[in-house]
Amino acid sequence: MNLRGGFPLLWQQYAALLKKNLMLSWRNKTATFMQLFSSLFFIFLLFSIQKAIESRYAASTVYESVTDPKTLLMPPIPPCEDKIYTKVPCFDFLWSGNASAAVRRIVTNIMTNNPGRPIPKRKVQSFRTPSEVDSWLLSNPMRCPGALHFVERNATVISYGIQTNSTVVAQRGNYEDPTFKFQIPLQLAAEREIARYLIGDPSFSWTVGFKEFAHPAMENPSAVATIGPSFFLAIAMFGFVLQISSLIAEKELKLRQAMNMMGLYDSAYWLSWLTWEGFLTLLSSLFLVLFGMMFQFDFFLHNSFEVVFLVFFLFQLNMIGFAFMLSPFISKSSSSTTVGFSIFIVGFMTQLVTLFGFPYTQIISRNLRAIWSLFPPNLLAQALSLLSKATSNPQDVGVSWNGRAKCPPNNTMCVITIDDIYKWLVATFFLWFVLAIYFDNIIPNASGVRKSVFYFLNPWYWIGKGGSKVKEGGICSCIGSVPQQDHFTPDDGDVLEEENIVKHQTQEGVVDPNVAVQTRGLAKRYPGNWQCGCCKCKMTPPYHALRGLWVNFAKDQLFCLLGPNGAGKTTTINCLTGITPVTGGDAIIYGNSIRSAVGMSNIRRIIGVCPQFDILWDALSGQEHLHLFASIKGLPPASIKSVAQSSLAEVRLTEAAKVRAGSYSGGMKRRLSVAIALLGDPKLVILDEPTTGMDPITRRHVWDIINDAKKGRAIILTTHSMEEADILSDRIGIMAKGRLRCIGTSIRLKSRFGTGFIANVSFLGSNNGQTTIHHEAVKQYFKDRLDIVPKEENKAFLTFVIPHDREKLLTKFFEELQDREKEFGISDIQLSLTTLEEVFLNIARQAELESAAAEGRLATLTLTFSGASVSIPLGAKFVGIPGTESEENSRGIMVEVYWEQDDSGALCISGHSTEIPIPPNVQPMPSTATSQRNFFSRSGLVHGVVIDPNEINIAENH
Numbered sequence: 001m002n003l004r005g006g007f008p009l010l011w012q013q014y015a016a017l018l019k020k021n022l023m024l025s026w027r028n029k030t031a032t033f034m035q036l037f038s039s040l041f042f043i044f045l046l047f048s049i050q051k052a053i054e055s056r057y058a059a060s061t062v063y064e065s066v067t068d069p070k071t072l073l074m075p076p077i078p079p080c081e082d083k084i085y086t087k088v089p090c091f092d093f094l095w096s097g098n099a100s101a102a103v104r105r106i107v108t109n110i111m112t113n114n115p116g117r118p119i120p121k122r123k124v125q126s127f128r129t130p131s132e133v134d135s136w137l138l139s140n141p142m143r144c145p146g147a148l149h150f151v152e153r154n155a156t157v158i159s160y161g162i163q164t165n166s167t168v169v170a171q172r173g174n175y176e177d178p179t180f181k182f183q184i185p186l187q188l189a190a191e192r193e194i195a196r197y198l199i200g201d202p203s204f205s206w207t208v209g210f211k212e213f214a215h216p217a218m219e220n221p222s223a224v225a226t227i228g229p230s231f232f233l234a235i236a237m238f239g240f241v242l243q244i245s246s247l248i249a250e251k252e253l254k255l256r257q258a259m260n261m262m263g264l265y266d267s268a269y270w271l272s273w274l275t276w277e278g279f280l281t282l283l284s285s286l287f288l289v290l291f292g293m294m295f296q297f298d299f300f301l302h303n304s305f306e307v308v309f310l311v312f313f314l315f316q317l318n319m320i321g322f323a324f325m326l327s328p329f330i331s332k333s334s335s336s337t338t339v340g341f342s343i344f345i346v347g348f349m350t351q352l353v354t355l356f357g358f359p360y361t362q363i364i365s366r367n368l369r370a371i372w373s374l375f376p377p378n379l380l381a382q383a384l385s386l387l388s389k390a391t392s393n394p395q396d397v398g399v400s401w402n403g404r405a406k407c408p409p410n411n412t413m414c415v416i417t418i419d420d421i422y423k424w425l426v427a428t429f430f431l432w433f434v435l436a437i438y439f440d441n442i443i444p445n446a447s448g449v450r451k452s453v454f455y456f457l458n459p460w461y462w463i464g465k466g467g468s469k470v471k472e473g474g475i476c477s478c479i480g481s482v483p484q485q486d487h488f489t490p491d492d493g494d495v496l497e498e499e500n501i502v503k504h505q506t507q508e509g510v511v512d513p514n515v516a517v518q519t520r521g522l523a524k525r526y527p528g529n530w531q532c533g534c535c536k537c538k539m540t541p542p543y544h545a546l547r548g549l550w551v552n553f554a555k556d557q558l559f560c561l562l563g564p565n566g567a568g569k570t571t572t573i574n575c576l577t578g579i580t581p582v583t584g585g586d587a588i589i590y591g592n593s594i595r596s597a598v599g600m601s602n603i604r605r606i607i608g609v610c611p612q613f614d615i616l617w618d619a620l621s622g623q624e625h626l627h628l629f630a631s632i633k634g635l636p637p638a639s640i641k642s643v644a645q646s647s648l649a650e651v652r653l654t655e656a657a658k659v660r661a662g663s664y665s666g667g668m669k670r671r672l673s674v675a676i677a678l679l680g681d682p683k684l685v686i687l688d689e690p691t692t693g694m695d696p697i698t699r700r701h702v703w704d705i706i707n708d709a710k711k712g713r714a715i716i717l718t719t720h721s722m723e724e725a726d727i728l729s730d731r732i733g734i735m736a737k738g739r740l741r742c743i744g745t746s747i748r749l750k751s752r753f754g755t756g757f758i759a760n761v762s763f764l765g766s767n768n769g770q771t772t773i774h775h776e777a778v779k780q781y782f783k784d785r786l787d788i789v790p791k792e793e794n795k796a797f798l799t800f801v802i803p804h805d806r807e808k809l810l811t812k813f814f815e816e817l818q819d820r821e822k823e824f825g826i827s828d829i830q831l832s833l834t835t836l837e838e839v840f841l842n843i844a845r846q847a848e849l850e851s852a853a854a855e856g857r858l859a860t861l862t863l864t865f866s867g868a869s870v871s872i873p874l875g876a877k878f879v880g881i882p883g884t885e886s887e888e889n890s891r892g893i894m895v896e897v898y899w900e901q902d903d904s905g906a907l908c909i910s911g912h913s914t915e916i917p918i919p920p921n922v923q924p925m926p927s928t929a930t931s932q933r934n935f936f937s938r939s940g941l942v943h944g945v946v947i948d949p950n951e952i953n954i955a956e957n958h
């Protein structure tokens with residue numbers, strides 16, 4: 001199939017990723033809704049706060065421009081119920097000095113002459129002295145707004161004093177002014193009636209008017225300017241957190257790695273995210289401004305729409321760039337909320353500082369202003385402050401599009417204009433974007449791989465022919481030398497032969513047309529990690545996961561890599577697919593070296609990979625996955641639909657094509673991963689444990705798919721199912737501890753590494769006594785001819801394992817057995833090779849023994865007969881017990897130790913034989929442990945003496 005390349009592929013990938021982003025946003029409706037419409041909630045809050053501020057000053061004219069102040073003439077004493085928080089029954093006023101007839105007269109006149117409302121007697125209380133008034137007030141709080149205290153000094157002088165409850169109180173945003181409301185009316189009434197009394201003219205005119213100064217309006221305390229920056233920052237944080245978590249989730253779930261393996265261009269990846277987030281930001285900013293206008297904020301109505309919109313759009317876009325830049329530093333998507341919250345708190349504090357005027361004033365240096373402006377929330381706070389100032393009074397016209405580069409008229413000393421803020425926001429956005437791409441390259445990815453810090457200085461990088469060489473470990477892990485790779489000569493003849501063929505072809509430059517992949521001493525060493533305890537840190541030694549792999553993988557064949565956990569199979573695959581860089585050797589895939597950037601990008605176009613773990617988006621359906629990956633791979637757009645349909649049909653997912661992968665079972669996910677790996681007719685297919693979690697029926701079906709897929713391509717398969725390996729593979733390689741231990745067809749491995757042949761003898765149904773006789777006769781026959789006893793037996797059959805060394809005897813043996821079938825009551829004889837599983841277990845055990853011996857690892861053997869504990873090397877078969885020498889057994893006694901492997905493949909003691917005297921002439925083997933001068937191990941246990949099993953055999957034969 002012809003795959004697209006170059007710009008058409010870039011465009012195709014970009015469009016497919018954009019569609020994927022749209023679908024993810026559509027499926028995650030709550031988050032997208034929050035991102036788009038959270039502004040409505042915050043604008044409503046701002047509106048409520050603005051209304052509260054306005055009503056706080058509703059009774060005041062400070063925020064109004066007063067040019068012709070109104071005169072307040074002779075205000076009446078208000079009823080006490082008008083006082084906020086007065087308790088009823090209440091009094092309009094109290095008075096003292098009731099001993100004086102003149103005073104009583106004056107007070108009566110005050111009550112009668114109150115303008116517009118004569119005060120009834122029950123609403124006034126009289127006292128003799130001011131102290132009596134005080135004690136009444138004390139015991140009757142909030143029952144009267146004021147009191148008058150009269151003293152008749154002589155016939156011409158009557159003095160008075162006033163007491164009022166001067167506490168300013170508010171109710172539902174309305175503030176009460178006690179001076180104008182209670183004090184002045186009381187004062188005017190007292191003075192008017194004293195004057196009338198003293199001059200003896202009850203109609204004496206006493207008109208006093210009050211008037212405030214004419215004044216300009218003070219700047220309106222705008223909710224947008226004061227708390228708006230924090231609210232708008234909170235709105236932007238929704239997009240910020242969602243963006244960071246989407247980027248990190250794709251990295252954490254290795255989705256991005258999977259797309260890269262399929263040949264995704266980084267530029268398509270970043271541009272698709274940028275476009276989609278830019279679009280959401282545009283909508284969100286548009287809604288924000290529209291909501292602001294809907295709630296009739298002067299800020300939104302008087303400033304030009306374009307100016308306000310651009311402030312919010314550029315700010316939110318800048319925050320998205322900031323999120324891009326931070327994402328390489330975060331490894332878990334669950335941390336994105338914490339990061340978002342931290343940024344919000346820091347932004348909230350720096351915005352407060354900005355609103356107090358720092359650093360956008362003449363007296364602060366430009367450099368400091370530049371540094372401060374690097375943090376986007378500060379620029380937003382300053383922009384909002386400028387735009388609020390420009391609309392602080394109803395008559396202000398705000399900032400127009402043409403006036404964006406000028407200071408607002410009422411702020412002629414400004415050091416930064418809205419236009420400057422735009423430029424800063426655009427410039428810093430590009431800075432974040434460039435830094436995001438740079439950090440994305442140099443910070444280790446989910447597989448711990450990164451590029452060099454100076455990768456961009458490599459001219460080849462810019463023309464796409466290099467510079468993408470990757471390293472492992474943190475940025476500071478370059479310190480320390482790389483230890484030399486050990487060279488191991490394979491113990492197995494077949495592995496050695498394969499190695500020699502590959503070496504010969506490499507040296508001679510022979511290109512075998514039948515070889516798809518050639519690994520030339522492929523090696524992988526993982527660097528050590530720092531491990532920190534409570535007071536010290538130490539570097540763990542590097543780990544050699546792959547110790548030189550020399551193999552040819554043929555075309556039209558399936559090569560199965562087997563091996564216990566940690567053998568290095570996935571590492572081999574990761575090296576071949578470029579996920580992890582090799583530390584030694586090379587691999588040539590259809591003529592392309594995995595060590596070259598150009599080679600790797602060619603390889604990505606011809607391979608299909610089914611990774612060990614399903615790398616799928618939960619929110620996308622099977623069909624959408626196939627469309628996306630087919631587009632990334634570069635399949636012609638016209639063919640994508642039909643290819644996806646046939647792939648789904650092939651893996652029996654047609655009915656679930658439109659179901660989201662999150663609801664797929666484990667087996668369905670694996671099938672979808674297999675279908676993705678086979679997309680685009682790849683020349684090399686790598687399947688890492690593809691049938692894990694599948695039921696037997698589905699597994700057999702997938703085997704059929706894999707079998708069919710062999711034609712015209714090479715397949716490398718890893719599995720833990722021996723049955724799968726047996727059925728599917730043309731060649732098998734078993735790895736252990738990073739090395740290839742054996743290689744060949746299934747039959748060859750079984751015959752070379754199995755314990756031998758399995759003979760299954762079934763008997764004719766007859767009476768019990770007869771059956772027992774037949775069983776015993778057959779057992780005796782096997783014992784006499786082959787010296788073996790049954791491994792398994794029941795009424796119907798006997799099973800014998802025949803070692804390889806008796807192979808020569810078998811032809812005659814079975815001829816005779818067949819001749820005597822009737823005599824022995826045999827119904828059927830079946831002969832088969834031992835299973836692949838047995839071969840696998842033997843190889844794994846051998847590898848474990850080798851490594852235990854090399855590392856001198858010890859185990860503790862507890863002797864059942866004496867209860868004593870002896871320290872023995874891991875895997876030792878015959879062990880002499882020190883201190884058991886006696887007259888009877890001059891050389892002491894020994895035991896045979898039985899070993900088994902636990903779930904992790906590690907060797908452990910399962911038991912031991914009865915004690916046997918050590919035969920004469922048997923020499924103890926030198927061992928790491930026993931060669932120590934100290935007879936005791938570090939744990940204080942006695943070291944057992946290792947005895948060579950070959951010597952025991954020789955001694956037994958003698």
Ligand SMILES: Nc1ncnc2c1ncn2[C@@H]1O[C@H](COP(=O)(O)OP(=O)(O)OP(=O)(O)O)[C@@H](O)[C@H]1O
Nearest residue numbers: 448526543545563564565566567568569570571572
């Ligand atoms: N990034 C890493 N850093 C350090 N060691 C690693 C790293 N990745 C793998 N290893 C180690 O390399 C060894 C080989 O691992 P690998 O995944 O290749 O084994 P495998 O044969 O695929 O095993 P399995 O059957 O469990 O998948 C293991 O011991 C593993 O712990």
